[in-house]
Amino acid sequence: MSSELPFGELDGLKVLEDVETEVVGSPTLDLRPTDEGPVLAAPSNAATGIPVSGSAPSRIARGAAYLGVGGMGIAMTVYLIYRSYAFFEACSLVHPWLGMLYLAGLGAAILSLGYFAIRAAGRYAGLNEVETARRRSTRVRQRLADELEERRLQRWVESQAHAAQRSGPAEARKRASRLAVQLANHSSAERAVREFEEYLLAPLDRVADQIIERRAVQVAIGTAVASGLFDPIIVAVQAVRLVDEISQLYTGRPGWLGTMRLLRRAIGITLFAEIAEQATELLAEMMANKAVAKIGGRIGQGLANGLLVARLGHAVKHECRPIEQPRTRLAAAQLIGSVLAVARS
Amino acid sequence: MHHDIHLGITGLRRTGKTVFLTALIYQLEQLGSQGLNAFANRGVRLETAEILGNDGNNGLAKLPYEETLGRLRTSACAAWPNSTDSESGLVLKIPFRANAYRRLGKILRMPLGLLRDRGSIRLFLHDYPGEFLLDTPLAKYSYGSWSSTALDRMAGQCPDRAAAYHKELEQIFSTSDDADDTRLARQLAEVRNAYGRYLAAARSAGMEMLQPGMTLASLKEPIQNIAAWTADLLPFAPLSNAVPDDHPAKLDFAKRFDAYVKERVAPFIKRLRRSSRQIVLVDVLRVLHNGVQCFNDTQQCLATIIGAYRYNGELRQIGQGLPRSLRPPSFVSRVIFAATKADHAVKSHRANLGRLLEILVQRARSRCAAGPVPIKYEWFTSLRATADCRVPWNDRPAEALYGRLIDDAEAKVRNPGVVPNEWPTGGDDDPWPFESERFVFPHFAPRSLPPRDLVPWPHINLDSVLWESLADCFYVQTS
Numbered sequence: 001m002s003s004e005l006p007f008g009e010l011d012g013l014k015v016l017e018d019v020e021t022e023v024v025g026s027p028t029l030d031l032r033p034t035d036e037g038p039v040l041a042a043p044s045n046a047a048t049g050i051p052v053s054g055s056a057p058s059r060i061a062r063g064a065a066y067l068g069v070g071g072m073g074i075a076m077t078v079y080l081i082y083r084s085y086a087f088f089e090a091c092s093l094v095h096p097w098l099g100m101l102y103l104a105g106l107g108a109a110i111l112s113l114g115y116f117a118i119r120a121a122g123r124y125a126g127l128n129e130v131e132t133a134r135r136r137s138t139r140v141r142q143r144l145a146d147e148l149e150e151r152r153l154q155r156w157v158e159s160q161a162h163a164a165q166r167s168g169p170a171e172a173r174k175r176a177s178r179l180a181v182q183l184a185n186h187s188s189a190e191r192a193v194r195e196f197e198e199y200l201l202a203p204l205d206r207v208a209d210q211i212i213e214r215r216a217v218q219v220a221i222g223t224a225v226a227s228g229l230f231d232p233i234i235v236a237v238q239a240v241r242l243v244d245e246i247s248q249l250y251t252g253r254p255g256w257l258g259t260m261r262l263l264r265r266a267i268g269i270t271l272f273a274e275i276a277e278q279a280t281e282l283l284a285e286m287m288a289n290k291a292v293a294k295i296g297g298r299i300g301q302g303l304a305n306g307l308l309v310a311r312l313g314h315a316v317k318h319e320c321r322p323i324e325q326p327r328t329r330l331a332a333a334q335l336i337g338s339v340l341a342v343a344r345s
Numbered sequence: 346m347h348h349d350i351h352l353g354i355t356g357l358r359r360t361g362k363t364v365f366l367t368a369l370i371y372q373l374e375q376l377g378s379q380g381l382n383a384f385a386n387r388g389v390r391l392e393t394a395e396i397l398g399n400d401g402n403n404g405l406a407k408l409p410y411e412e413t414l415g416r417l418r419t420s421a422c423a424a425w426p427n428s429t430d431s432e433s434g435l436v437l438k439i440p441f442r443a444n445a446y447r448r449l450g451k452i453l454r455m456p457l458g459l460l461r462d463r464g465s466i467r468l469f470l471h472d473y474p475g476e477f478l479l480d481t482p483l484a485k486y487s488y489g490s491w492s493s494t495a496l497d498r499m500a501g502q503c504p505d506r507a508a509a510y511h512k513e514l515e516q517i518f519s520t521s522d523d524a525d526d527t528r529l530a531r532q533l534a535e536v537r538n539a540y541g542r543y544l545a546a547a548r549s550a551g552m553e554m555l556q557p558g559m560t561l562a563s564l565k566e567p568i569q570n571i572a573a574w575t576a577d578l579l580p581f582a583p584l585s586n587a588v589p590d591d592h593p594a595k596l597d598f599a600k601r602f603d604a605y606v607k608e609r610v611a612p613f614i615k616r617l618r619r620s621s622r623q624i625v626l627v628d629v630l631r632v633l634h635n636g637v638q639c640f641n642d643t644q645q646c647l648a649t650i651i652g653a654y655r656y657n658g659e660l661r662q663i664g665q666g667l668p669r670s671l672r673p674p675s676f677v678s679r680v681i682f683a684a685t686k687a688d689h690a691v692k693s694h695r696a697n698l699g700r701l702l703e704i705l706v707q708r709a710r711s712r713c714a715a716g717p718v719p720i721k722y723e724w725f726t727s728l729r730a731t732a733d734c735r736v737p738w739n740d741r742p743a744e745a746l747y748g749r750l751i752d753d754a755e756a757k758v759r760n761p762g763v764v765p766n767e768w769p770t771g772g773d774d775d776p777w778p779f780e781s782e783r784f785v786f787p788h789f790a791p792r793s794l795p796p797r798d799l800v801p802w803p804h805i806n807l808d809s810v811l812w813e814s815l816a817d818c819f820y821v822q823t824s
Contacts, residue, residue: 005736005743007785010758013736015747178382184733185687185805188696199386 065260072267120244130252130322137323140189150189157192158183175199197323208246212313215242216306224302228277235273239266246316254319269308276301346464348818353620357553358475360626361685363426366472367413368727380801381808389819392440405434408472423793430563432473439466443819462820476558480610481653488599492583506546513539518588529593540582541574551635554646559609580605622814623677629684629701630786636779637771647709656713680713681813682706684724687805688731691744694764698724721813725806730789748789762786
């Protein structure tokens with residue numbers, strides 16, 4: 001028998017399966033799970049998640065990332081302890097019980113934050129990494145991928161559509177069905193990626209933008225209205241919830257370097273909140289009309305904190321998305337949207 | 346917001362324009378956007394369309410939609426429609442609902458009449474034979490310049506036949522003993538027959554750039570069967586510079602050429618130029634089947650027919666909110682190049698149609714890329730004639746198609762041929778002859794469609810083509 005199927009009529013060959021594709025209804029699509037296993041299917045698949053193949057970050061890069069984040073974390077912790085102690089001393093001068101009350105409140109807040117942070121960290125760690133899918137999809141888009149990579153990516157997209165058809169809200173299941181119909185008509189990885197983005201990721205992107213907007217507004221209002229003491233706590237809590245919500249939305253997370261980048265940003269904006277508060281107080285002292293200066297300063301702080309949280313949100317979205325988006329223009333447009341939302345608040 | 350969209354369906358003959366229009370009308374009239382995933386995915390809903398007849402559609406005859414529908418619903422052996430031999434059209438009114446604006450967006454847009462969350466579209470459809478498009482460049486030529494161009498083109502298309510034509514012209518215009526009137530009539534008849542023979546040979550070789558296209562489109566029988574070409578069938582033919590400009594034959598052809606352009610070509614171009622959206626249908630499989638000469642010829646054809654339109658996106662968009670009498674003239678604001686008959690290739694090769702198409706239309710694309718006109722590429726089929734299947738081969742499954750050929754009574758499994766991801770070069774190391782075995786691509790007949798209305802027709806990416814041509818009519822939420 002020759003290696004190539006002869007052209008023309010194929011007498012005597014039995015059809016293995018007839019994949020009839022119609023406009024309406026789910027086609028009989030071969031949707032066996034891929035070798036890598038589904039990514040969007042369930043967070044509990046962490047153990048059999050996509051193996052991170054290809055170029056892993058070097059040990060030096062990883063060490064530097066840990067060092068940076070760790071250093072920032074230590075610096076922030078020490079600073080906050082110093083500030084808290086200073087405030088505790090001030091309260092104790094007024095009345096010892098006031099100092100104890102402050103410590104109790106602070107302790108409760110830290111415990112609560114710690115609980116949510118640990119829970120969010122656990123959920124985050126349980127998600128599958130998206131690095132491989134991102135890398136493959138970028139190579140496919142640039143037409144640099146070989147046949148094996150394209151086929152794997154195609155099957156990964158098909159598995160996403162299959163998994164999304166079985167779980168989630170009704171609207172998402174409908175979209176997944178439509179995507180399955182589209183995928184049944186071709187075997188092009190490039191097109192599969194595009195359709196995956198259009199059918200499944202685009203609505204998630206909209207939800208992510210709404211989450212980012214909501215959190216940014218909450219931070220803006222919270223840090224503008226509340227006492228400066230609580231600014232870092234407000235920002236930290238919202239940052240943690242933001243990362244948690246968006247990563248759960250995409251049911252994926254970046255690898256270790258990406259995670260360190262996000263952590264660095266989160267710590268950075270928390271620090272900024274504290275520093276901005278100090279700067280505002282200092283400036284207000286120097287102004288003639290202290291009340292107006294304080295109010296203006298609080299509003300400016302709120303706006304700045306809101307914007308920084310929005311930036312963090314877009315960074316999380318960029319890192320957790322299984323298909324890389326062209327960043328610059330999109331992020332700028334989204335940031336402007338977030339600015340308007342924060343300004344409206 | 347109300348839109349008037351003149352949809353220009355451009356394409357050479359047998360690329361599927363009529364089937365596309367029929368499938369489009371059926372889908373919109375019976376089902377609206379039901380089954381059109383590209384619309385549902387973006388939150389846009391088209392209600393069922395109303396056929397408004399042909400008022401305001403350039404005085405065209407009504408599109409024979411019901412007749413084509415009847416042929417496709419024949420229970421015994423459904424058939425594709427006959428080749429289009431005249432212009433026709435139809436107008437549809439399509440109400441739609443899209444995503445809701447945010448409050449601020451609505452307040453800003455409402456006074457300017459720019460709300461796109463709901464409204465209607467009047468879709469003007471225009472069907473015509475593909476050959477008509479090939480005559481559009483005639484408006485820019487005189488008879489003499491057209492003759493030179495045509496003769497150069499003939500030498501590129503079928504060199505042997507072109508040389509034979511030149512030889513015949515020499516013999517025809519050598520001195521003769523006939524009286525002047527008799528000689529002129531004989532010469533004109535012989536030149537027409539010689540050119541007619543060339544046209545038949547070129548058509549058999551897969552060439553499409555054959556002029557005058559409008560007269561060829563109205564032939565009642567295949568071009569190869571015509572023995573004697575009269576002035577009605579072929580008003581003029583190219584004459585070389587060896588024939589003096591004041592020769593009565595040349596003067597006669599020039600006069601007929603000018604009348605042809607004035608009476609037929611110019612009015613057609615005027616109707617064409619009302620298009621505000623353009624879908625260019627290309628049969629990539631036919632080009633693969635017919636070899637390298639056909640590739641060169643098709644490239645030239647597409648570049649020629651694109652040149653008949655006007656392209657500029659901005660003016661038309663700005664003027665949408667104005668009353669009809671104040672709107673700027675039509676320009677094509679969106680172009681979609683679409684490879685048809687995607688269901689005639691196996692599943693894993695369909696995406697290659699898009700890649701091949703992008704290369705094939707490069708010259709045409711540069712003609713319409715002067716302004717800010719979005720250009721999209723797609724591969725699709727308006728009406729699926731085949732089903733995907735797999736057969737065992739060498740202990741592995743191999744892709745094939747299941748369908749009925751035009752001349753067969755029953756459907757069978759076939760391997761239709763290979764669609765490569767790059768065009769063959771046609772050189773010694775990559776031969777690409779006419780009707781190569783690698784690129785067989787048989788002609789499948791349509792599947793018989795159910796006679797009941799409201800049944801969705803199977804298609805591939807018809808929704809995507811329609812969406813690309815109408816996308817800017819709707820508001821799509823991006824955040």
